[in-house]
Amino acid sequence: NAGVTQTPKFQVLKTGQSMTLQCAQDMNHNSMYWYRQDPGMGLRLIYYSASEGTTDKGEVPNGYNVSRLNKREFSLRLESAAPSQTSVYFCASSEKGTTSYGANVLTFGAGSRLTVL
Amino acid sequence: QQQVKQSPQSLIVQKGGIPIINCAYENTAFDYFPWYQQFPGKGPALLIAIRPDVSEKKEGRFTISFNKSAKQFSLHIMDSQPGDSATYFCAAAHGYALNFGKGTSLLVTP
16 A cells, blocks of 8 residues: 655756646545645645645645646646745645544655755 | 644653653644654654543553643653654644644654
C-alpha cells in the first residue's frame, strides 16, 4: 500500500520558473491537502480540497494554485517561483468528507523539497 | 497568526525521563486535538488525539492531558526511549483544516 505519493522528491528552480508538484493517494480518501513546512514555522496549510471538484484556500495560498484532478490526485502549481517559496511541501489526505463527522486523521506523503534560487 | 502555540521549541531528556510538550489555543470552536510525530526525512504521522470532552487519553507510553477551561493541552511521553527522538507537532481542528503548532524537537539521550 503506497498511501500518499508525492513527486518529485527534490527540485531546484530559478526565480520566475514554474512547476507543478504532483500528489496521489490510493486510500479512497475524500479530502486532500497541501502544507508547507519551514524551520521554526511548523506546518502551514496552503490549499485543501474537501471533495472532488472543490478547493479552498488555507493559511498561505498566495503564489500557488491547485487542481483536484480526480478523487486520487491533487496537484500544486507555482506559476512564478520566488525564493520565499523555498520549503518542504507535504501533501496529505483524509477520509473526512463533506457529510461526515469525526476526527480528521491526515495521512501525509514523504514530502517534496523545493529550492528556488 | 498562529492559532496554536507550542512550547518548548526543543527538548533534551535522558532515557527513561518524561518529556512534556505544551500547547495552547484561543479558538473555542476547535473540537479535535491531535499530536503528530515526524522523523527526519519523513512526513508527520498521527500519534494520539483527544476530544475536548475528556481530560486525559493514554495510548501506550503517550498521554494527552487536556484542560478545556485553560485552553491548553499537553503531551507526556512516559519512559522515553532514544527511538522517540523526533519532532512533535500539536494541532487543533474544527472541520477540515488542522492548525499546527510550530513543533518541538525532542532528543532522548541514551
